Amino acid sequence: MGAVTRAARGSRPDLLASAIFIGLGALVLWPSKDLPFGSAAMMGPGYLPVLVGSLVIILGVVIGLLGLWQHAESIGAVQLRPLLILLASVGGFALAAEYAGFIVAAAGLVIFGSMADREWRLREVLISSVVLTLFGVLVFIYGLDVQMRVGPF
Amino acid sequence: MEIFDALYLGFSEAMSPTNLAFCLIGALLGTLIGVLPGIGPTATVAILLPITYFLPPLAALIMLAGIFYGAQYGGSTTAILVNLPGEASAVVTALDGHAMAKRGRAGAALATAALASFFAGTVATVALAVAGPVLSRFALSFGPAEYVALTVFGLLAATILASGSVIKAVGMVCLGLLLGMVGMDVSSGTTRLTFGSTDLYDGIDFVVIAVGLFGIAEIAINLESREARGTLAGKITRLWPTREDFRRAWPATLRGTALGTFLGVLPGGGATLSAFSAYSLEKKVSKTPEQFGTGMVEGVAAPESANNAGAQSSFIPLLTLGIPSNSIMAMMLGAMMIHGITPGPSVITNQPALFWGLIASMWIGNLMLLVINLPLIGVWVRLLQVPYRLLFPAILLFCCVGVYSVNNRGFDVALVIIFGLLGYLFRKAKCEPGPLLLGFVLGPLLETNLRRALLISQGDPSVLVQRPISATLFAASAILLVMMVLPAFRRKREEAFQEEEA
Numbered sequence: 001m002g003a004v005t006r007a008a009r010g011s012r013p014d015l016l017a018s019a020i021f022i023g024l025g026a027l028v029l030w031p032s033k034d035l036p037f038g039s040a041a042m043m044g045p046g047y048l049p050v051l052v053g054s055l056v057i058i059l060g061v062v063i064g065l066l067g068l069w070q071h072a073e074s075i076g077a078v079q080l081r082p083l084l085i086l087l088a089s090v091g092g093f094a095l096a097a098e099y100a101g102f103i104v105a106a107a108g109l110v111i112f113g114s115m116a117d118r119e120w121r122l123r124e125v126l127i128s129s130v131v132l133t134l135f136g137v138l139v140f141i142y143g144l145d146v147q148m149r150v151g152p153f
Numbered sequence: 154m155e156i157f158d159a160l161y162l163g164f165s166e167a168m169s170p171t172n173l174a175f176c177l178i179g180a181l182l183g184t185l186i187g188v189l190p191g192i193g194p195t196a197t198v199a200i201l202l203p204i205t206y207f208l209p210p211l212a213a214l215i216m217l218a219g220i221f222y223g224a225q226y227g228g229s230t231t232a233i234l235v236n237l238p239g240e241a242s243a244v245v246t247a248l249d250g251h252a253m254a255k256r257g258r259a260g261a262a263l264a265t266a267a268l269a270s271f272f273a274g275t276v277a278t279v280a281l282a283v284a285g286p287v288l289s290r291f292a293l294s295f296g297p298a299e300y301v302a303l304t305v306f307g308l309l310a311a312t313i314l315a316s317g318s319v320i321k322a323v324g325m326v327c328l329g330l331l332l333g334m335v336g337m338d339v340s341s342g343t344t345r346l347t348f349g350s351t352d353l354y355d356g357i358d359f360v361v362i363a364v365g366l367f368g369i370a371e372i373a374i375n376l377e378s379r380e381a382r383g384t385l386a387g388k389i390t391r392l393w394p395t396r397e398d399f400r401r402a403w404p405a406t407l408r409g410t411a412l413g414t415f416l417g418v419l420p421g422g423g424a425t426l427s428a429f430s431a432y433s434l435e436k437k438v439s440k441t442p443e444q445f446g447t448g449m450v451e452g453v454a455a456p457e458s459a460n461n462a463g464a465q466s467s468f469i470p471l472l473t474l475g476i477p478s479n480s481i482m483a484m485m486l487g488a489m490m491i492h493g494i495t496p497g498p499s500v501i502t503n504q505p506a507l508f509w510g511l512i513a514s515m516w517i518g519n520l521m522l523l524v525i526n527l528p529l530i531g532v533w534v535r536l537l538q539v540p541y542r543l544l545f546p547a548i549l550l551f552c553c554v555g556v557y558s559v560n561n562r563g564f565d566v567a568l569v570i571i572f573g574l575l576g577y578l579f580r581k582a583k584c585e586p587g588p589l590l591l592g593f594v595l596g597p598l599l600e601t602n603l604r605r606a607l608l609i610s611q612g613d614p615s616v617l618v619q620r621p622i623s624a625t626l627f628a629a630s631a632i633l634l635v636m637m638v639l640p641a642f643r644r645k646r647e648e649a650f651q652e653e654e655a
Contacts, residue, residue, distance in 0.1 A: 017582035021324050028331050031346055041612030043604050045338035045345050052327050059324040075581055082376035083577050086369060086549070087570045093553045094566035109553055110546040116376055117542045128543060132550055140554050144207045147561040
């Protein structure tokens with residue numbers, strides 16, 4: 001994401017969008033090619049995925065080509081730390097929900113997820129993890145009857 | 154009069170203690186998140202969606218609707234007092250509202266906003282009650298071809314009326330359609346796009362996509378760019394507007410309400426578009442347009458009435474045609490599906506208590522907001538001081554538990570990682586996630602009807618334009634597309650959204 005200096009063309013958000021569309025379109029087309037295509041009157045399961053998937057790729061190419069000609073636009077500040085910590089903590093919750101029960105999952109999510117923010121304060125995080133876990137056990141598990149084990153054992 | 158019987162039924166449903174309680178909870182929650190910047194009604198509805206599974210259907214819808222219009226009230230409070238619009242729809246309110254507050258007239262601005270909103274809410278409720286039965290009767294004659302045309306028109310109009318690049322929005326709709334195809338194909342029983350995972354046989358759950366794209370991605374973006382905090386302007390002394398204020402705000406409220414009610418019905422319309430359009434309309438009809446931005450009471454009354462009217466009238470296409478016009482309505486559709494209700498023209502005849510109860514609750518909710526909000530303004534403003542670092546772990550927990558509870562499996566929570574990442578990338582690529590959600594919920598409807606229509610016509614696509622209603626809708630879609638290519642219209646559209654981005 002270096003600063004755009006001399007080249008005054010190329011919209012980074014558009015190029016990113018183009019890459020996302022082409023990538024996802026290809027991800028759809030690849031498994032869909034094995035599905036029966038059928039005809040317009042008797043559409044097979046592969047008919048619309050192939051059609052729409054191709055359209056997404058075409059749109060991606062058009063967005064990319066137009067984006068090259070747009071005035072230069074940067075993508076803005078990118079900080080991967082908050083995003084990655086958030087996603088990892090959600091993954092941790094998914095695992096813990098299956099194998100360790102609610103208390104571990106919720107407390108882990110709050111403690112680990114809080115680190116996504118730079119203004120991270122240990123005392124605050126510990127207090128809020130206790131409060132939120134307790135609240136969760138009462139409201140979600142006992143109140144709303146969410147089917148999840150409470151403790152690890 | 155039939156409509157009075159219907160409204161009586163609605164009010165008796167909405168006045169039951171449970172429903173009143175959930176109406177109040179929804180309105181309060183809505184105000185709360187409207188006040189807090191960094192969490193909007195879309196994310197809140199996405200997060201609370203799975204929890205509504207545990208409520209009776211009417212109470213669930215009443216609460217979710219309350220969050221939506223409550224947020225319009227709350228958003229204006231912070232816009233006026235601290236020049237910090239809690240919601241996108243309150244951005245224009247901040248211009249004149251905060252200027253009024255700086256001149257010591259915060260109370261009058263707040264009262265004008267609340268009264269204009271209440272008036273607009275009342276009118277939009279009546280509009281919904283009148284238009285609902287008419288439109289549903291009309292929609293009952295729809296065949297597959299009409300549904301294809303209506304869906305295409307709805308999706309296309311939603312992309313054009315929303316801000317941002319149209320071609321990207323079309324791409325997002327297509328991605329939504331593709332996501333809707335994941336899982337078992339209903340007519341052949343073959344699994345599609347499951348990538349070998351048996352957990353995906355039933356498709357991807359709506360809640361997973363909504364929470365990932367709107368919940369998690371929003372937290373990540375918020376943590377990246379800390380918003381500046383505004384400062385509280387002036388003390389609230391005199392709450393009631395002057396006679397002069399009333400005289401000037403009255404016509405502005407009427408215009409805002411009319412415009413908002415109309416724009417809310419359009420696909421892609423809703424609160425934000427209504428507020429912006431109403432503000433520019435006021436500027437055009439005013440004799441002193443140069444004074445806007447210095448504390449004109451019209452500049453508060455018009456957008457506030459318009460955003461509330463728009464928020465409520467956007468329920469019309471959902472409840473009568475089954476076509477959601479924006480991402481919040483898509484989530485309302487999701488909530489109805491969770492309870493096994495298929496939104497569409499049959500709701501009003503098969504579930505009259507639900508339809509009229511929801512409508513009546515909106516009026517009750519607006520009344521509650523008017524009564525609760527003005528005295529509680531001090532409390533809401535103090536809530537602004539809660540730091541985001543304490544707020545987001547709680548939001549995160551609601552997201553995860555909510556997604557887990559839909560199917561009681563960790564797999565769905567793990568899927569959220571993918572959609573959270575996608576949502577982040579979409580925002581970086583300046584792609585609005587709303588159209589994707591619309592494509593996702595409307596995809597199955599579109600595919601089923603397209604297949605049916607073409608099966609009847611033996612593959613001849615002209616069947617789609619042979620009946621008058623579908624032909625008109627396709628013509629309208631074509632005109633919309635052509636207009637987008639015309640440079641004059643494009644410039645106008647960019648102008649309309651310019652203030653929004655500023």
